[in-house]
Amino acid sequence: MEQRENAIDIRSAVKRYGSFTALKEISLSIRDNEFFTLLGPSGCGKTTLLRMIAGFEAVSEGSIYLFGEEIENLPPNRRPVNTVFQNYALFPHLNVLDNVAFGLEMKGRSKLEAREKAGLMLELVQLIDFSARRPSQLSGGQQQRVALARALAPQPKVLLLDEPLSALDLKLRKTMQLELKHLQRETGITFIFVTHDQEEALTMSDRIAVMSSGQLQQLGSPRDIYETPCNMFVADFIGDTNLLDVQVDAVKDGQAVCRLAGGHQLNCEQVEGVGPGAKVHVCLRPERTFISEKPTETENLQGRVVENIFIGTDITTLVELVEGPGFTVRTSNSDRGSQGIFEPGSDVFINLEPGAARLLMD
């Protein structure tokens, strides 16, 4: 099978500001036609990376390829990529139609043709009736759509989105998440999306790159990243996690026998590089565990219920393990009928789904 060309190839890209290194040798490839997300806490370098692709930041070392063509030395106005800015950056002195037509006009289309195409884009985002308005006369959500239409109008090879939904309220944000996803499918343009919101990233992306302190931590599908985080940072950053310190006692048949501080043993799938005696961590997702009065066939931990927290769809139960650390169990409210609620103070067993425990190194 012939391999499709990547939309973006970043090779050993480094970004320094004086003595501060914002990006430390990032290499990654973004496939054509995918919804790709750069995820990480603020200050992790994700926006810097996006701005390097757009051409607003110079690359200190390394190179960036767009469909095989080296672009890191091109100014932003010569790169066929467009950006949806976090604050939208709509031109305040131009009306909505002229904002959307701007890029086409700059690419040499006649004013008439540019406006005609801009009109079509505005129809796509359902804002054609607002063509004559100034950006300041629009709501946040409408401005967002104009920014999107403006960036898509010149038909860029890659669309860059810098936390475009962060200024919207929760409900609108959810709607726009789906709309963006559909738009990406319809247009077939590669989207590179920057966000610090892990839920947003999981909802929208084909693939996610998790970043922290200027480094790529993990690259994979939302499912990969959630279910098989490769290190402590990713496990902690994505979703809720119970992290327990353990020591490996023995390794056999691909299984590692891990011992908690109190002596209790757990079996986990072995990870490469972990041998007997290693001090590692076990990561357990709260929704992959459940509580019972008696131990079950699967792996069990023992503890005492501290508190139940009702969060709508689920109930979160805080348990203090006999070994000391706290542990969170999440139970869906629809499952509760079979188990009932364990009042604070009750001694319980925490049952782990098979394969739920995952070994992580520091």
Added chain:
Amino acid sequence: MAGLSVKLDVRSYSGFKAVTFLCLIILYAPLLVVTIYSFNASNSIASWDGFSVHWYVDVFTGPESAKFKRAAWNSFAIALIAATVSTMIATLAATGMIRAGKFKLRTLSFGLISLPLMVPEIVTAVATLIFFNAIGFERGFATIIFAHIAFCIPFAYLPIAARMQGIDETVEQAALDLYATRQQVFTRILLPLMTPGIISGFLLAFIVSLDDFIITNFVKGAGVETLPTAIFGAVKQGIKPNIMAISTLLLSVSVVMVTISYFVSKTDKTT
């Protein structure tokens, strides 16, 4: 009820309102009085003999009219040239200061631009006079224009720079991202957005030039008069009614220009 609400409101201090009105009275009383007396029919400033536009007619046709017309023409020509040139220089400088990144000479450049604002005007006047004397440049119309251009730059610069700082730079980046060249960004995005600032800067520079007495008085050549120097010369002989008419006219010009500048900034649709 009103008394109670004043007591409850931590913001209001009794007496501050009265002081504000006193302040406005002190500010406006002299101007109002001169405006009223400019319509005095009397030949003396001491008594009021009824309403008349006699002295306005005198300004344009009276014995001193030629002198004042000449001075007014000089004043407006100088203000127009000085304001235009200094606004252009200030616009470029603001772009260089605010849109061209950090650089070593930035603080120094800012100091240079604000120098005429920090130094007492009389010192600027002395220094400029000495400069023209030292290079052997004969004092006249041109020396006034040069001095005014330099003196007006910071006044034009301030509103332009303030406006420029208010423009979100991502707007320019968006334009670059949408294939505009830097020149196109300047003419199609930056300049239209800066227009209110540039107009304010120009008007400010124009008024500052029109108003200037001290520097003009130092650097002007013999026989070249602007309105302020001509008025000063006349006032030294005593305040006469025609001076009040001229003052009222000049006062109106200033008020009209400031009002225009105010409404330009008000009707700015971009914010």
Added chain:
Amino acid sequence: MAISAPDGEPAVSNTYHKSRTWLLLPSWVVLGALSLVPAILMLVYSFLTKEFRGGVIWEFSLAAYDQFFFDRGLFGDDSPTLDWTYIAIFWRSFWQAGAATLLSLAIGFPTAYFIATRPVQTRAIWVFLITIPYWVNLLIRTVSMKFLLRDEGPLNLSLMAVGLIDSPLQIVNTNLAVQLGLFYSYLPFMVLPIYAAVERYDFSLSEAAADLYASKWVTLHRILLPVTKPGVIAGCILVFVPSLGSFLAPDLLGGAKNYMIGSLIEEQFKGNAGNWPFGAAASMILLTIVLVILIAFARQQSRLERGRV
């Protein structure tokens, strides 16, 4: 803003960094030639020998500074004693400028405060009202002030008509007239920075003080004034510095008795005394004083700002 400061790192707009030199060159040339070079030449001139009909002879001399500080008798051969004539003029200027500054503060602070606590929509109009007179020609304003305050002027006439006074108050040619003139010249410079400071002031601080049993005037003194201090100091500097070197108000309203630095300097270049090096030296001394004040002010402002973080 986030995109301009990627992930919290400081960013500077540098769209035009390649053309920076060309953008700044006109201002460098014009201001260098017409501000910086003249200032240096002024320093040079203050050390030259005077020519009797204006101008200088290019010969080094300390005569200008000597004349400023010392008295060497009628023929210049007595042993030098400290001469107070010119120092007294500087001192009087300080005093007048200081009084004008206090007057501006006393009226400017309540005014600025009152404006800043108006509803947002009307604030701009109030500020506009305060600034309009400033845009009227300074000479015309000063002349108007003189006309109003004259012995037979409208103020005295109306006061006498009401019966408050029997004979006209002599205001023109007094210190008070000069102070009023200076106040009138630079009042907006006092109001605007204080207005900006009060507008930024968080009134929940006043509410907290009131909640903790402070009276309004205690709140003003203990909370509002200290918090808005940078604006107050800025206002005082902006009134004091131009007052110090002003020429029109003392010249037109003060008369010969209330002679200030501005008139002293002007006389050296325009009048009959005509001593350029001495005028340059007096200007240099004034400039030095002003720069010292401005530097002290800049330091204090940056200290206040750092303390505020």
